[in-house]
Each structure stands twice: as structure tokens, then as C-alpha cells.
Amino acid sequence: xxxxxxxxxxxxxxxxxxxxxxxxxxxxxxxxxxxxxxxxxxxxxxxxxxxxxxxxxxxxxxxxxxxxxxxxxxxxxxxxxxxxxxxxxxxxxxxxxxxxxxxxxxxxxxxxxxxxxxxxxxxxxxxxxxxxxxxxxxxxxxxxxxxxxxxxxxxxxxxxxxxxxxxxxxxxxxxxxxxxxxxxxxxxxxxxxxxxxxxxxxxxxxxxxxxxxxxxxxxxxxxxxxxxxxxxxxxxxxxxxxxxxxxxxxxxxxxxxxxxxxxxxxxxxxxxxxxxxxxxxxxxxxxxxxxxxxxxxxxxxx
Amino acid sequence: xxxxxxxxxxxxxxxxxxxxxxxxxxxxxxxxxxxxxxxxxxxxxxxxxxxxxxxxxxxxxxxxxxxxxxxxxxxxxxxxxxxxxxxxxxxxxxxxxxxxxxxxxxxxxxxxxxxxxxxxxxxxxxxxxxxxxxxxxxxxxxxxxxxxxxxxxxxxxxxxxxxxxxxxxxxxxxxxxxxxxxxxxxxxxxxxxxxxxxxxxxxxxxxxxxxxxxxxxxxxxxxxxxxxxxxxxxxxxxxxxxxxxxxxxxxxxxxxxxxxxxxxxxxxxxxxxxxxxxxxxxxxxxxxxxxxxxx
Numbered sequence: 179x180x181x182x183x184x185x186x187x188x189x190x191x192x193x194x195x196x197x198x199x200x201x202x203x204x205x206x207x208x209x210x211x212x213x214x215x216x217x218x219x220x221x222x223x224x225x226x227x228x229x230x231x232x233x234x235x236x237x238x239x240x241x242x243x244x245x246x247x248x249x250x251x252x253x254x255x256x257x258x259x260x261x262x263x264x265x266x267x268x269x270x271x272x273x274x275x276x277x278x279x280x281x282x283x284x285x286x287x288x289x290x291x292x293x294x295x296x297x298x299x300x301x302x303x304x305x306x307x308x309x310x311x312x313x314x315x316x317x318x319x320x321x322x323x324x325x326x327x328x329x330x331x332x333x334x335x336x337x338x339x340x341x342x343x344x345x346x347x348x349x350x351x352x353x354x355x356x357x358x359x360x361x362x363x364x365x366x367x368x369x370x371x372x373x374x375x376x377x378x379x380x381x382x383x384x385x386x387x388x389x390x391x392x393x394x395x396x397x398x399x400x401x402x403x404x405x406x407x408x409x410x411x412x413x414x415x416x417x418x419x420x421x422x423x424x425x426x427x428x429x430x431x432x433x434x435x436x437x438x439x440x441x442x443x444x445x446x447x448x449x450x451x452x453x454x455x456x457x458x459x460x461x462x463x464x465x466x467x468x469x470x471x472x473x474x475x476x477x478x479x480x
Numbered sequence: 481x482x483x484x485x486x487x488x489x490x491x492x493x494x495x496x497x498x499x500x501x502x503x504x505x506x507x508x509x510x511x512x513x514x515x516x517x518x519x520x521x522x523x524x525x526x527x528x529x530x531x532x533x534x535x536x537x538x539x540x541x542x543x544x545x546x547x548x549x550x551x552x553x554x555x556x557x558x559x560x561x562x563x564x565x566x567x568x569x570x571x572x573x574x575x576x577x578x579x580x581x582x583x584x585x586x587x588x589x590x591x592x593x594x595x596x597x598x599x600x601x602x603x604x605x606x607x608x609x610x611x612x613x614x615x616x617x618x619x620x621x622x623x624x625x626x627x628x629x630x631x632x633x634x635x636x637x638x639x640x641x642x643x644x645x646x647x648x649x650x651x652x653x654x655x656x657x658x659x660x661x662x663x664x665x666x667x668x669x670x671x672x673x674x675x676x677x678x679x680x681x682x683x684x685x686x687x688x689x690x691x692x693x694x695x696x697x698x699x700x701x702x703x704x705x706x707x708x709x710x711x712x713x714x715x716x717x718x719x720x721x722x723x724x725x726x727x728x729x730x731x732x733x734x735x736x737x738x739x740x741x742x743x744x745x746x747x748x749x750x751x752x753x754x755x756x757x758x759x760x761x762x763x764x765x766x767x768x769x770x771x772x773x774x775x
Binding site: 326334340 | 623
């Protein structure tokens, strides 16, 4: 494993810390659901991952529609990504046109971390459920998602994405929404859509993936499900604190609230996080306050 | 290399590819770009019919209807021995493999119709696996011969018990976690190749009839009549070459062995009369007339 502290700038390291914490938050919570709730827990995790993917796809679509951007594969993968750009990520773009996006992901820090930490199965599950749900949802359910080769799958050396939106699959009314050549009066994009930044970007992702886990678990299980979520949150808090301490030490920084806020995706004070205004249902925020933050604060000594 | 006794199966596969190619081409000729909608939907529907039938076959036989069964013991399908597959993962829940050679692609490429491959691959296999898994599996398709620089097709099929309804799991899975299984044989003998290809051809044709009628009305079936006639013409020309290689005469006996509908349609799957008539009039009679000309 490379020494990231020798290779990347402080700004890039903040991005990396947020990315890794998001990655492991998902893995720890997901594994806990499987360990405690068995196959029904896995089923819930898969459903939560799909709902999270659909939400992200719909969010991207709305941002594109608001900016008068056509809903197609070229734009999905080139305009205003909601995934902050981890500098460790490497890919090879083979084709990017409105109908198709073919890429090879040569290095994925999420896959690397899942495998290194022993969470390959949950990582595999994420790849299997998230991508089809997200890309399909973005294009009104008409995207075909080909992802038969992934770094989380045993034996694969890269991820091969073949994401296509065929105009012949679309109903007539959506063709001009998706492709410029069906819209003779198209006037172009009205404003630029900024790419996601480290803190705000990963905060939005972490909070939403957690929210959907709570939503599905509460729908399907009773107290047993809530207990599994609590145990997952406790483990995630310990992991977060341990790695924040290491990060501060390696960067030669003081481990204080400012450091945590810059290097961990969730806000130090969840009541200051505007994203909760939209997602504060099913007691998700309260559960986080009760089961996650006390351990995080205690472990960090803050 | 394949054996001499596998040649008939290979020819049956090519006859099937000829039918697919000509039905699709005819629709494109008559309906233009809009015809692609029918081609895709029909290919998907054909896959759904096959997937559904295989599921029912296994359940009837008391077998678990999972991916391992699907790829090792085809019942209604006959697998052309020219398919070369390199397996990566194979078990009840996962079938991940690279197709190194594909006779359907090879035929379409050889006859200048490789563009018809993508819509077949993207739709047919997806339809099969989705119907076979009652809508909860995945059939993903990452790399394709058709793309420049790629020399194999990568398929990833997944059927997870955790995505299946609890009541459906016992019919498909032996447990929650899957153990890697022995890879399927490179050549899976088929009891009755002709019957299997006839069934597949009829599934294809009925799917095209359903979809073209739904989009353009009954009169549009004329495009399929033309496609079947063109397929019969191409079949005879193609089989003539094959008889030369095999040093056999092109006659009724050869057609009876190397085509699946032959010169007289036997309605062995109880197709509706209008479908049987469509095949008999346009395909079988054309084949017979062309045979007379070649003799």
C-alpha cells in the first residue's frame, strides 16, 4: 500500500480521508446488517443501496434539467459529478458519446480499501446494486448498465463500465429531453454545475447512504433492526476516531474539531448540517446522535 | 476443432442467425430507424420466453433454477459447439465469463451485418436472465467484440438469494452462500438440436410478430414475410457451400438434417395457425423452390 502522506498535498489528503471514511462507513454498517440480520439483513442492505443509487441518479438528473443539460451518458459523466474527485482514482476512457460511456477503472480507492479491510463482499454488493440503480434512475429508468468486470469481483483487474442509453428505448416525449438532435430549438446549458467538493460532497453521500439504511431497516425490522444499526454506528464511530487520530498524527496537525470537520464527512454538529433538513425522517438523525457521536467524541477526547 | 457429428448443430445455429439477420434487416428496410425499437423489444421478449421456459423446465424436473443449472444443463436450448467461453466465476449465484468466439457474431460479421449484434446481445440475454430469475437477477454486459479494440464479450450474470423473495429461494438455491462449481463442459451435447433450434426460431418469430403488430399494426407483418423469404434464399446459398465442404449433395435429406424448419413446416409446438402459415408460405416454400433451382 502506498504512503499517501508522501504523495499527496494537504488538500488532497482531506479529500482522501473523507473518501475513505465514507467508504468504510458504508462497509461497517452494511456488514453489521448482514452479521446480525442474516440474509434478510443483506436483502435490506441491497435495497438501501438501490434507493441510495436512485436518489443520487435523480438528484443528478434534476441538477442537469435545472441547467438545461440533456439527460444522456456524455453529460452524466462529464458535467457536475456528485462524487468528489479522489486523486487516487485512475481510469481509462474508451468512449464517451451521448448514447454510450465505456470506461475502464484501473484504480478504485474504494475497492482497494474494502478488500484491504476485509469487506470485499459488501464492496461487491455495493458495485452490483448502486451503479445500475443510479445510472438507470438518472435517465428515467432507461439506461442499460453493463458492469460485468469490477475490481471488487474476484479475478478482475479493472472495472469495465458499459453504460448505454439507446434512443430507441426512449418514449417519444423523452427523446428531446435526452438528445440534442431531437430538439431543434435547444439553446444549450444555462449555467455551469460545480463538481462536488470533499467535505460537502462526501457529507451528502454518507448521510444519504446512512439514511436509506435506516429507512429500509425500520420498514422491515423491529427493535432487532435498530439494534443492528446501533451496533454498526458504534463500530463506525470507533473506526472513524482511530483513523482520524492516525491522519492528524501523519499530517502533523492538531486533532481538534476543525481537523475533524475537514477530514470526516459528517458534520461535527449534525444540527448545523443543512442536508438533514431533507433527510431527517425515521429518527435517522437522532439515532446518529445517540449511537455514533458520543463514541466518536469520547474516542477523540474532544 | 469440432467433430464431424457437430456440423449439423453448427449449421442449425447459422440457419437461426440467418433468420434473425433477415427479420431484423427487413424491419429496418421497411420502417427505417424506428424499426430498431421493434428489434430491441422483440429480442428482449424472445429472451424472456426462453428464460421463463428454462425456469419451468428445471422446476418440473425438480432441479434448482439457479445460474449453475442454467449454464450446465440447458433443456430447451442447444449450444453451438463453436462457442468458446472462458469462465471466471461460476456458481449458483454468479456466472461471469468471457465469450472468446461467438458463431452468431462471426456469421453476422462475415455477411456485413455485425451492427445487428449489439441489439441482440444487449436485449436477448438480459431478457433470458431476468425472466429466469423472476426479475431479480442481473445480466450485465461490459465488453463486446463489436467495439474497436475489444476481442471478447464479457458477461456477468448475478442471481442473489437476498434479492429473491423468501418463498422463491428454496426453488433456486441450496444455501445462502454459493460454492464455486465445476465449470460447464466446453461442449454440451443436445438431445435434439433441430427441435431446440426450431423452438428458438419460433420464439424469435412470434416475438417479432407481437412487437411489430403492437407498434405498427397487423399489416406490418409483411416485413416479416419478406424477412423470412430472404432468410430462406440466404439459407440455401449458405448450405450449398456447406454441402461442398461436406461432399454431400444439396437435397431434401440434407435440408432435413441441417435446417430446423425444412421445406415443410411441422407445427411441433402448436403455434397459432397464422404463424405456422407465415413460416410455411414464406420460408419453407421458398426453401423448396430454391432447392429445385440449385439441383
